[in-house]
Amino acid sequence: MLSCKELVALSSDLLDAHLSLRQRVAVRLHLAMCYRCRRFIRQMRLSRAVLRQLPQGQSAELDALAARLAELRRQQG
Ligand SMILES: [Zn+2]
Incomplete structure (x- = not known):
C-alpha cells in the first residue's frame, strides 16, 4: 500500500x-481508499487542463492563472 507521500511523488x-x-494498480488502490489524494x-488534473489552455510561447500571468483556477474550482463545487 502506497503512502500519501508516495502517491504525491507518483502523481505527475x-x-x-508514465x-x-x-504502479497504476497501487495508485488506484490508494485513491479508492483515500479521499484526500483523490481530491489532490x-x-x-484541473491545473494541467488550465495550463494546456494557455497560448504557447506566451508567459503566463500568474494572477490570471490563479483566478482561472479559482473559477474552475468554484464550478466544480
Ligand atoms: Zn492518500
Missing part, C-alpha cells in the same frame, strides 16, 4: 501515463 507520472501496470489528483 500518473497524469502523464506508470507501470503495477483531481486538482492536479
Whole structure:
C-alpha cells in the first residue's frame, strides 16, 4: 500500500501515463481508499487542463492563472 507521500511523488507520472501496470494498480488502490489524494489528483488534473489552455510561447500571468483556477474550482463545487 502506497503512502500519501508516495502517491504525491507518483502523481505527475500518473497524469502523464508514465506508470507501470503495477504502479497504476497501487495508485488506484490508494485513491479508492483515500479521499484526500483523490481530491489532490483531481486538482492536479484541473491545473494541467488550465495550463494546456494557455497560448504557447506566451508567459503566463500568474494572477490570471490563479483566478482561472479559482473559477474552475468554484464550478466544480
Ligand atoms: Zn492518500
